[in-house]
Amino acid sequence: MGPLLTLTDVARSFDVSPPWLDRVLERKPRAVLKAVDGVSLAIAAGETLGLVGESGCGKSTVARLIVGLYTPTRGTIEFDGAVLAGDEAVDSAKQRLARRGMQMIFQDPYASLNPRWRVADVIAEPIAAHAPETSKRELASRAAALLAQVGLARVDGSKYPHQFSGGQRQRISIARALSTSPRFLVCDEPTSALDVSVQAQVLNLMRELQHRLGLTYLFISHNLAVIHHIADRVGVMYLGRIVELAPTKRLYASPRHPYTKMLLAAVPDLAMTGHQRTAVAGEVPNPLDPPPGCAFHPRCPYANERCRREAPALEALVDGAAVACHAVEEDRI
Amino acid sequence: MPAPDTQRFVCEAVQGGRIEAAAAQAGSTGAGPLLEVSGLCVEFPTRHGTLRAVRDVSFDIGEGEILGVVGESGAGKSLTGAAVIGLIDAPGRIASGAIRLAGRRIDNLPYEAMRAIRGREIGAIFQDPLTSLNPLYTIGAQLVETIATHLPLSPAQAKARAIELLDEVGISAAARRFDHYPHQFSGGMRQRVVIALALAARPRLVIADEPTTALDVSIQAQIIELLKRLCREHGAAVMLITHDMGVIAETAHRVAVMYAGRIVEIGPVADVIHRPSHPYTLGLMGSIPSIAADRDRLAQIDGVMPRLDAIPDGCAFHPRCNRAIDRCTRDRPELEAVGGTRAACWLAQG
Numbered sequence: 077m078g079p080l081l082t083l084t085d086v087a088r089s090f091d092v093s094p095p096w097l098d099r100v101l102e103r104k105p106r107a108v109l110k111a112v113d114g115v116s117l118a119i120a121a122g123e124t125l126g127l128v129g130e131s132g133c134g135k136s137t138v139a140r141l142i143v144g145l146y147t148p149t150r151g152t153i154e155f156d157g158a159v160l161a162g163d164e165a166v167d168s169a170k171q172r173l174a175r176r177g178m179q180m181i182f183q184d185p186y187a188s189l190n191p192r193w194r195v196a197d198v199i200a201e202p203i204a205a206h207a208p209e210t211s212k213r214e215l216a217s218r219a220a221a222l223l224a225q226v227g228l229a230r231v232d233g234s235k236y237p238h239q240f241s242g243g244q245r246q247r248i249s250i251a252r253a254l255s256t257s258p259r260f261l262v263c264d265e266p267t268s269a270l271d272v273s274v275q276a277q278v279l280n281l282m283r284e285l286q287h288r289l290g291l292t293y294l295f296i297s298h299n300l301a302v303i304h305h306i307a308d309r310v311g312v313m314y315l316g317r318i319v320e321l322a323p324t325k326r327l328y329a330s331p332r333h334p335y336t337k338m339l340l341a342a343v344p345d346l347a348m349t350g351h352q353r354t355a356v357a358g359e360v361p362n363p364l365d366p367p368p369g370c371a372f373h374p375r376c377p378y379a380n381e382r383c384r385r386e387a388p389a390l391e392a393l394v395d396g397a398a399v400a401c402h403a404v405e406e407d408r409i
Numbered sequence: 410m411p412a413p414d415t416q417r418f419v420c421e422a423v424q425g426g427r428i429e430a431a432a433a434q435a436g437s438t439g440a441g442p443l444l445e446v447s448g449l450c451v452e453f454p455t456r457h458g459t460l461r462a463v464r465d466v467s468f469d470i471g472e473g474e475i476l477g478v479v480g481e482s483g484a485g486k487s488l489t490g491a492a493v494i495g496l497i498d499a500p501g502r503i504a505s506g507a508i509r510l511a512g513r514r515i516d517n518l519p520y521e522a523m524r525a526i527r528g529r530e531i532g533a534i535f536q537d538p539l540t541s542l543n544p545l546y547t548i549g550a551q552l553v554e555t556i557a558t559h560l561p562l563s564p565a566q567a568k569a570r571a572i573e574l575l576d577e578v579g580i581s582a583a584a585r586r587f588d589h590y591p592h593q594f595s596g597g598m599r600q601r602v603v604i605a606l607a608l609a610a611r612p613r614l615v616i617a618d619e620p621t622t623a624l625d626v627s628i629q630a631q632i633i634e635l636l637k638r639l640c641r642e643h644g645a646a647v648m649l650i651t652h653d654m655g656v657i658a659e660t661a662h663r664v665a666v667m668y669a670g671r672i673v674e675i676g677p678v679a680d681v682i683h684r685p686s687h688p689y690t691l692g693l694m695g696s697i698p699s700i701a702a703d704r705d706r707l708a709q710i711d712g713v714m715p716r717l718d719a720i721p722d723g724c725a726f727h728p729r730c731n732r733a734i735d736r737c738t739r740d741r742p743e744l745e746a747v748g749g750t751r752a753a754c755w756l757a758q759g
Contacts, residue, residue, distance in 0.1 A: 077619075098521075130626065166596055241713045243713065265744075271481035271652065271698050272481070272652065272697050273652070273692060273710045276695075276697075276698075276707035276709050277697030277709050277710075277711070279698070279707055280707055280709055282708055283705075283706065298625065300626070301655070301697070301698040304700045305698035305704070306705065317532060325703075328700055338627060339627060342626045342630035343626055343655065344629070344630070344633070344653065344655030344656045344658060344659045344699070345699055345701055346654055346656050346682055346694065346699050347657060347658075347699060347701035357631075360627075
């Protein structure tokens, strides 16, 4: 059986040029931001793929491309046998049906629920949108069942979102995402706005639901420890590209890409009381003006002439991982 | 304002030993702690009654010591920090308790006197570097203003000192960046400027409220390293407020865990993290995903922290505590020495 979701060389750029008048009068050039620049990945049914990276690396853009909130500038997205975006994409019944199998959970549970709607209506909306023939009674009972599934009570359905805490709101978001019985959830920083003890509740719930319903997750986070806990495989992004993609255990035990090594060395961890960390030099470059060659070369201790000239491609290694690094390819590290 | 509750501040043998250790670490001898907070209560009068956000909090920080203060949102950690620098916004007020800096009471000072201490004796670093800086002035102008306010230096000397400070916090080409505006700096660089501002007058105490929360991990690591180096070199004490236990684990000497306005456990960082006595600390540590451990399920504390207007009787944690006994619902436990730490828990105290 093939993967559930496949991204092939997906790219998305945004035109962030100054207004026309400024360009004419002040000779400002056009500016194009390459938010995602050639990402290829595949997610098998039932697995959790984690995507990590620092702010501005394009991980949220990947999430939005997958669910169709953005259309890719280049590349193909296939899901469950249907081409969702790309040259062969046609707006067919098959595509619409496939879209129903995918939902998204957003970062901010305070902004992603309509404050004027009762929770039961919030949860039932996707059902009503995908199957308008569903009766009101049916919608109410489905909403109640979904609430129970995420650990809330039936009566909570008649309350408004402001009556809930952040963690409970994120449960409501999960219930809404589950309402169309999807196979695949795109989770964009679902626990970043929550306190640690509440984060633990939500992460445990997501795991339980995955076991119970056989869900597939794309889990995006900037928190390496959360990704380590939840993901089966991890992709590390830097300036719009995946620099390393590997099974979780392998990635954390022996990171190969210099950027992954740097990130892991920088994570503060409970186990490292009094640990003298190696501070990382430099910052993420301006994505409007990325360095030529490998985008990481200005911060990389192993960079040589080739890295400054030529962008490395994501190459598969023997152990099932893939790394985009000339130094690894040439066996220099 | 009621008289300071001196009864509460009992310097126990355990505590005394620790202060000496901290003082020895800072290279100074004898003397009491730099900052002493005893019986601090902060309250907010509202139409629906008075909300007590900080309840009877006592702790101290020695010279050169980094005290971590952790807790979830609403636990009262930021308010405790704000009380120390005298920045509680009206109608909020310090209802009782005393705050002493090097033996001198600072919680009841008039506005102008407190202003002189703020910035000079106590520096502050806040979470969002963008809102801590004035967007209309160059960072040089802001640094010079702070330096000139607190130190008797000529304009030229103040400028030289500002450039020296920028250099010290790791801003390259400091002389050139002196004339730049905050928007021309990245997030990590802005936080360095904020740290330079906080340290401009060589304060003896720095209140750092979530200094790395708005930053990416690689930048966070740089800022933490900088903070540690600076207080090692300057001998400044730091009150590091954060919800990130990882940051505390690497940075702090001691840590105080707050819950519903109170300190529930306080002690050396290794003991609190690895051998906690309070069930809340235990749950909190278990709920943090770690890259060093492989767990199928995270420890889970069910429920949420109570609202300020509905804090339960007895131990505030008892409704969420799976080991609560009868006594926990009635009597409130005080901080007592248990194991390597001091915890407010009837079970731990036996």
